[in-house]
Amino acid sequence: MRRIAALSLLLLPLMALAAGTGGWVRLPGGNFRSALKYEDRSLVRTAPFQLMETAVTNADFLAFVKKHPKWQRGRAAAVFAEDRYLQHWAGLVTLGAKAQPNQPVVNVSWFAADAYCKSKGARLPDWNEWEYAAAADETRTDARKDRVWRERILGWYARPSRSALPRVGLQAANAYGVRDLHGLVWEWTGDAGSLLVDVDNRKQGDADKAKFCGAGALSMNDRDNYAVLMRVAMLSSLEANDVTANLGFRCAK
Template sequence: MQQGMVRIEAGGYTPLFRDEGGPPFIAVDAFLLDQYPVTNGEFARFVASEQRWAPQNIKPVFADSNYLAQWREVAPQGLEGIENQPVTNVSWFAARAYCDWRGKRLPNVDEWEYVAMASEEAPTVGDDPDFQARVLQWYSTPAITRLPDVQDTWRNYWGVHGLHGVVWELVNDFNTALVSGESRADSELENSLFCGAGAAAAVDPSDYAAFMRYAFRSSYGARSSISSMGFRCASDVPGAKGVNP
């Protein structure tokens, strides 16, 4: 196993939206996930090696002008003070390139949401309203002005740190979220915008935090570099495909 990664055992979760007649439960194979979000320091080493992803070189099709804004605004002298904070203002293209450089990949939505269900004590908290309320509390706190170092963040059952309450995190298939965005309550997708999507319906509207993540992904563009958005990488476990219980 790569250093800094933890093994997530096979399992699954109930997605917020599911297809009409589709499975209520999505199985997830065992995989490896970074224990911590990628930090500014780690991302700087990537950029030093792959210079096309440096702020001064990156092509505008891969990131907007906010790309790595904190490097020039908060820590223009090296990365003093922010080295161990989660890297933010990275676009999906850049995050993907980073994981690829590390021989990893971005986690997909199902993997991320599955791990996000874990509390400190259990891999799946189920309908624990207490846990949901705590996650929601984090989400409704105004964006924190100073991000914590990744080591100082909340740790869940799997040993994964900072999944909730620090920054939003990118997933590989963010563009599978199809809410049209016109209305927050809109779970019926507009048929003129999407082909054959009318059958998607919310499963558990009480999981408002999951709904927020879904809505965030559905409004995200692959070039967007957002100050409250970071990422971590995942890897396959050799031979783990299709061995779900």
């Protein structure tokens, strides 16, 4: 039985890639212990879902704004995208040297990312889906107890972000077949405004401030998982029209 289980684990990446069509990977879902502690439960039930294998690229987003001009730089309403929206592009429908086609698109607001996903018949993943997928390393669906793996992720957060972004898909796929969840860019989630964990873990979130969903995260189940805490604190600090030079997105359905 152990050999069969081990073989199944090794086959997971291939199974996931085979199941994904057009850049989508199927994830089985299930009960998952989030690093966040919710006031009404300890285990989170994640339904089966699909996730883009890689983040949305500049080329992908360029095709989107050409088809939907209201999301071009300088044309998006300020309430939906701040002044720095797509500032690294050379023009409204021109990428330029600072935005290579196969790099992940950044400087996009939550509203713009949400509109892109909806145009594909999809949506932004919620935090639990993103965390569920990102808990896997190359061979295990949940590698979070591995201190070496966690330190590898923290090493990325410690690196300066001024250098040019690599192209998407360079990293090995994780056990589900998803790439670049760590080590490339931060990523928007559909419920980013509800992630209320503070950098100071002693503080409690106010569930009444939830913007996009009703479940407010109160504290951390796993206080040693600093990478998750940093990501949640970063997302919860943003308004939906904010952009940053290292924040992109991928879609789910």
